[in-house]
Amino acid sequence: MRSTFRRQWLAAALGSLMLVAAPAGAQETYPTKPIRVVVPYTPGGVSDAVTRLVMQKLSDRLKNPIVVDNQAGANGQVGSAQVARAAPDGYTLLVVVAAHAINPSLYSKMSYAPLKDLVGVSQFGHIPLLVVSSAQLPPTNLKDFIAWAKANPKSATFASSGTGSGAQLSAELFAQTVGAEMTHVPYKGMAPALPDLFSGQVAMAFDSVQTMMPQVKAGKLRALAITSAKRWPAAPDVPTMAEQGYASLTGGSWIGLLAPAKTPQAILDKLSTETQAALDSPEVHAKLIEYGIDPVGGTPKQFDTFIQSESKRWADVVKNAGIKLE
Structure with missing residues (x-):
């Protein structure tokens, strides 16, 4: 009787262990396709x-x-x-x-x-964004651009790759944070916006370092800031937003x-x-x-x-x- 009970207890215990181990074992085999x-x-x-x-x-x-x-x-x-x-x-x-x-x-x-x-x-x-302005406009740094934008609300425009894009929202957050009235000019992608940025018809934009830094080096745009937490290797001379007093614009x-x-x-x-x-x-x-x-x-x-x-x-x-x- 005692032997029979012991075998039943061991079988039950082993079954419980198998039930507990099965899900973990199943996950260990992932992936199989x-x-x-x-x-x-x-x-x-x-x-x-x-x-x-x-x-x-x-x-x-x-x-x-x-x-x-x-x-x-x-x-x-x-x-x-x-x-x-x-x-x-x-x-x-x-x-x-x-x-x-x-x-x-x-x-x-x-x-x-x-x-x-x-x-x-x-x-x-x-993905940090580079803040650029047209080289045809007077401001050469972020502080001067903000002052210029406040003094020239009709000319204070920003380009983006489309309504609702991250580029638009980053610029909207910038305008809201610094207290400047700025007008959004949407394009079907950032490439079509570049000629208007070069000529000064549009004042500024937020976009990737990869897209904008070559234009900065060519003298067509000015780099005002970058939204990374620290300076970016490909743009070491460009100060961060936080360095210029706008830590909330990091991102x-x-x-x-x-x-x-x-x-x-x-x-x-x-x-x-x-x-x-x-x-x-x-x-x-x-x-x-x-x-x-x-x-x-x-x-x-x-x-x-x-x-x-x-x-x-x-x-x-x-x-x-x-x-x-x-």
């Missing part, structure tokens, strides 16, 4: 190039194929909605930029809830990796750890700096917290500027 990473923008842009760079290294580390799939449209909403509706199993992921946190404030109706239907995996990096855009909500935490953690290792590799780190991106990394929780703070920050700017898109 190709991972699809959606980029909700067209091929060839910075977000696409960065994604392919990081995913190649992540694929090497996971010893598993990763397929990058461009699904552009509606300021990132088309591809993002696909991933929001995907199975939360770690095999469909999404790369987003700052628009992900801004869209809920710009659009009254969306087919998914960006901050609820998607969760953070890892932030790839910050710019960013890029990172998300997964559908309810993806198991063990999978998120594994992806985050391996992404961090990919970002820390010398070749990826150097290439990101070349692209004008400050590598970050971090945990899923840290990225979620950051996205929530960004959403609040830009919601206030959108509201104060009265921007709405349909």
Whole structure:
């Protein structure tokens, strides 16, 4: 009788251990098939190039194929909605930029809830913006430009790559912070705006170091500030916003990796750890700096917290500027 009871107890205990261990073991085998990473923008842009760079290294580390799939449209909403509706199993992921946190404030109706239907995996990096003005205008530094803008409200214009873009919102936040009345001039991309910036028809703009620094070196634009936390290697003579008394204007855009909500935490953690290792590799780190991106990394929780703070920050700017898109 005692022997029979002991065998039953051991069988029950072993069964319990197997039940507890099974989920962890299942996660340890991830991934076992190709991972699809959606980029909700067209091929060839910075977000696409960065994604392919990081995913190649992540694929090497996971010893598993990763397929990058461009699904552009509606300021990132088309591809993002696909991933929001995907199975939360770690095999469909999404790369987003700052628009992900801004869209809920710009659009009254969306087919998914960006901050609820998607969760953070890892932030790839910050994208500081260079603040430039036309070399045809009198101001040669940020302080003088602010004084000029206040004295010349009709001429105080800023270009952007489109209504609701990060470039517009950064300039709107700048105007709100310094107390200057400035008029937005939207273009279909920043390239069409450059001739008007060169001639002085448009006064200033916020855009990537990679795009604007060559124009500064050519003498067509003046660099007034950069939104990075510290001076940027490719623009060492350009002071930061914080150095000039505007610490609240530090930031710019960013890029990172998300997964559908309810993806198991063990999978998120594994992806985050391996992404961090990919970002820390010398070749990826150097290439990101070349692209004008400050590598970050971090945990899923840290990225979620950051996205929530960004959403609040830009919601206030959108509201104060009265921007709405349909």
